[in-house]
Amino acid sequence: MLLAIELSREVLYLTAPNPRVACLIVKDNQLLAAGVTQQAGGPHAEVMALRQAQTRGHNVAGTTIYVTLEPCSHYGRTPPCVDALVQAQPARVVVAMPDPNPLVAGQGFGRLREAGIQVQAPICAEQALEVNPGFVSRMTRNRPWVWLKSAVSIDGQIALANGLSQWITGPQARADGHHWRARSSVVLTGLRTVLADDPQMTVRDVETPRQPIRAVVDTRFEIPETARILNGSPTWIFTCHHDADKAQRLAERQVQTVVMPERDGRVDLAAVLQWMGHNDVNEVHVEGGASLHGALLEAGLADELLVYMAPKILGAGRGMFTIPMRQSLADQDDFRFVEQAALGDDIRLRLRHQGHWQALVHSVSQVPQT
Amino acid sequence: MLLAIELSREVLYLTAPNPRVACLIVKDNQLLAAGVTQQAGGPHAEVMALRQAQTRGHNVAGTTIYVTLEPCSHYGRTPPCVDALVQAQPARVVVAMPDPNPLVAGQGFGRLREAGIQVQAPICAEQALEVNPGFVSRMTRNRPWVWLKSAVSIDGQIALANGLSQWITGPQARADGHHWRARSSVVLTGLRTVLADDPQMTVRDVETPRQPIRAVVDTRFEIPETARILNGSPTWIFTCHHDADKAQRLAERQVQTVVMPERDGRVDLAAVLQWMGHNDVNEVHVEGGASLHGALLEAGLADELLVYMAPKILGAGRGMFTIPMRQSLADQDDFRFVEQAALGDDIRLRLRHQGHWQALVHSVSQVPQT
Numbered sequence: 001m002l003l004a005i006e007l008s009r010e011v012l013y014l015t016a017p018n019p020r021v022a023c024l025i026v027k028d029n030q031l032l033a034a035g036v037t038q039q040a041g042g043p044h045a046e047v048m049a050l051r052q053a054q055t056r057g058h059n060v061a062g063t064t065i066y067v068t069l070e071p072c073s074h075y076g077r078t079p080p081c082v083d084a085l086v087q088a089q090p091a092r093v094v095v096a097m098p099d100p101n102p103l104v105a106g107q108g109f110g111r112l113r114e115a116g117i118q119v120q121a122p123i124c125a126e127q128a129l130e131v132n133p134g135f136v137s138r139m140t141r142n143r144p145w146v147w148l149k150s151a152v153s154i155d156g157q158i159a160l161a162n163g164l165s166q167w168i169t170g171p172q173a174r175a176d177g178h179h180w181r182a183r184s185s186v187v188l189t190g191l192r193t194v195l196a197d198d199p200q201m202t203v204r205d206v207e208t209p210r211q212p213i214r215a216v217v218d219t220r221f222e223i224p225e226t227a228r229i230l231n232g233s234p235t236w237i238f239t240c241h242h243d244a245d246k247a248q249r250l251a252e253r254q255v256q257t258v259v260m261p262e263r264d265g266r267v268d269l270a271a272v273l274q275w276m277g278h279n280d281v282n283e284v285h286v287e288g289g290a291s292l293h294g295a296l297l298e299a300g301l302a303d304e305l306l307v308y309m310a311p312k313i314l315g316a317g318r319g320m321f322t323i324p325m326r327q328s329l330a331d332q333d334d335f336r337f338v339e340q341a342a343l344g345d346d347i348r349l350r351l352r353h354q355g356h357w358q359a360l361v362h363s364v365s366q367v368p369q370t
Numbered sequence: 371m372l373l374a375i376e377l378s379r380e381v382l383y384l385t386a387p388n389p390r391v392a393c394l395i396v397k398d399n400q401l402l403a404a405g406v407t408q409q410a411g412g413p414h415a416e417v418m419a420l421r422q423a424q425t426r427g428h429n430v431a432g433t434t435i436y437v438t439l440e441p442c443s444h445y446g447r448t449p450p451c452v453d454a455l456v457q458a459q460p461a462r463v464v465v466a467m468p469d470p471n472p473l474v475a476g477q478g479f480g481r482l483r484e485a486g487i488q489v490q491a492p493i494c495a496e497q498a499l500e501v502n503p504g505f506v507s508r509m510t511r512n513r514p515w516v517w518l519k520s521a522v523s524i525d526g527q528i529a530l531a532n533g534l535s536q537w538i539t540g541p542q543a544r545a546d547g548h549h550w551r552a553r554s555s556v557v558l559t560g561l562r563t564v565l566a567d568d569p570q571m572t573v574r575d576v577e578t579p580r581q582p583i584r585a586v587v588d589t590r591f592e593i594p595e596t597a598r599i600l601n602g603s604p605t606w607i608f609t610c611h612h613d614a615d616k617a618q619r620l621a622e623r624q625v626q627t628v629v630m631p632e633r634d635g636r637v638d639l640a641a642v643l644q645w646m647g648h649n650d651v652n653e654v655h656v657e658g659g660a661s662l663h664g665a666l667l668e669a670g671l672a673d674e675l676l677v678y679m680a681p682k683i684l685g686a687g688r689g690m691f692t693i694p695m696r697q698s699l700a701d702q703d704d705f706r707f708v709e710q711a712a713l714g715d716d717i718r719l720r721l722r723h724q725g726h727w728q729a730l731v732h733s734v735s736q737v738p739q740t
Binding site for chain 2: 013162166168307309311312313314317320325326328329332333335339342345347351
């Protein structure tokens with residue numbers, strides 16, 4: 001199963017809004033065939049693996065099939081995978097985690113069992129969840145899984161006092177940052193970052209078959225129409241300010257303006273994420289400044305922190321998070337370190353919100369009764 | 371040799387001001403005996419290993435002896451180890467690094483070669499240096515090896531804006547901090563930390579046969595005589611202010627007051643470290659606040675950073691280093707990450723000043739010609 005989960009990472013950049021899934025067909029400890037989910041609308045992992053088995057002339061009857069997610073039981077853009085599996089008649093299907101999609105939710109397992117196929121699940125659910133936190137989040141919380149990406153000095157500064165921030169970290173850290181952009185559905189930033197750095201926010205340093213949607217939180221709709229983030233693939237602007245003319249001009253350039261409620265003087269970020277959840281967004285890579293990151297943190301909407309740290313010392317510069325002053329060390333956000341990695345001269349720290357993560361783990365740790 | 375270097379770590383807390391050294395006696399790939407340097411005044415590693423070989427009834431003639439530092443050739447508190455080795459007549463002596471002590475500096479090797487013993491050195495010098503940076507620093511730079519210990523939040527704050535800092539990190543990180551105190555010759559702090567936290571700065575969370583000397587940078591000699599750091603084992607106060615009465619009262623309590631030149635409105639820190647170098651201090655563990663750490667950094671006197679990071683976010687609190695405002699990201703201090711480790715909920719980051727470290731490496735990478 002861990003091999004299947006590893007294989008499913010091959011399509012991290014590809015399948016959104018569908019989950020990344022891999023399927024292995026095994027008989028007598030021999031791998032007969034493997035498959036991974038293709039681009040949305042294309043075949044799922046199970047069908048890919050069954051096709052490969054067929055091409056190779058293997059009979060799937062009596063085999064064990066490993067899948068990293070419960071096979072779908074409904075007609076989406078493709079026919080249900082359980083039908084294909086039932087037809088192939090493996091002896092056993094081992095599944096990493098149930099599909100939290102209410103359209104599936106245990107029905108996939110039920111259909112297999114009815115067909116006399118032995119089902120074993122969940123197996124390595126938490127490891128499988130690592131590959132698809134966004135999909136599970138959208139299905140169970142109606143909002144995407146959100147990480148905040150920062151590049152900081154040892155002393156936690158994202159820029160000098162004069163605003164200079166390019167480049168705190170080196171090329172390997174920047175390329176790694178593009179990997180995280182590439183796996184996301186949306187790259188989100190704030191107006192201040194657009195004004196300060198005029199970033200493109202596209203994926204360039206890693207190869208990808210798909211560019212995420214770029215998005216800007218721009219409460220007063222002040223974004224200059226010359227901003228580079230408005231060029232190329234679709235961009236979303238979340239604002240509280242109506243300006244039909246500007247919106248119309250931008251719409252002609254694939255830029256969608258979404259008017260949102262205001263909260264605490266800025267776009268209501270919970271509403272933005274809920275809107276994204278309804279619009280098939282699984283994972284959001286936030287790459288803004290202290291203001292946007294602090295606001296997401298304070299609103300309890302940050303699920304992970306992705307921190308690239310350079311071996312530099314900046315002294316009094318610009319901090320990572322603009323948040324209200326804390327009075328006690330106990331006022332904490334329940335983050336946990338999950339990984340430290342070296343990237344050239346820099347390091348990458350990943351932290352996860354323990355409560356948010358445990359809720360997702362819980363949702364995939366039990367097989368619903370059907 | 372790597373085994374010997376590992377063994378030498380057993381006496382990290384013990385041997386100061388002597389270096390930590392281990393010695394292995396090997397014949398036909400069998401370990402006959404091992405020894406490590408004892409408390410200052412006690413036998414060195416070579417003598418301990420030779421004694422063990424004798425006790426076990428092994429003849430050392432014709433063996434290979436591994437030592438992590440060039441055997442001493444001078445009479446210090448103990449007779450020269452080369453004499454004991456020459457008498458034992460091993461076939462070969464393999465040494466990790468030459469002794470930078472000008473009283474030895476290649477003469478140990480010379481004496482062994484004269485006695486017809488084959489000498490191989492240096493072997494794994496940089497790894498051996500990791501165990502004794504302070505000793506090599508004192509011998510080659512006339513000042514100790516200095517690390518700055520901080521406990522910080524993810525966003526680089528050592529305290530809340532209200533000054534609250536106990537405890538940012540958890541018990542495992544604190545115990546690890548005591549390990550670093552225990553290996554040091556001196557634990558150095560600043561007056562502000564004494565006034566704010568009234569710390570003891572002793573080693574309590576790990577077992578140690580020796581307490582380091584505590585020291586306080588106190589430019590105006592303002593330390594309250596009730597401060598806990600003045601109790602127990604010896605303490606040094608570095609000040610620019612003469613107060614014979616106060617100094618006399620403190621002297622009766624094993625507290626030595628050292629009057630130092632002033633520089634930039636505070637005790638001249640370079641002079642403090644030079645004084646320490648002359649007073650047999652190998653390693654200094656600095657555990658102060660942003661002011662002392664910033665000043666050491668700015669003076670180019672910080673060799674390592676030992677950063678314990680908690681998964682907390684403090685927002686606008688107190689930063690790690692008070693340093694002049696930087697204008698460019700190129701104004702950098704040449705630190706490199708050398709290690710990341712998880713300690714309970716926290717992590718430990720270690721950074722080393724590349725230039726300072728390379729100078730030490732250079733000094734032990736060549737065998738002086740005698």
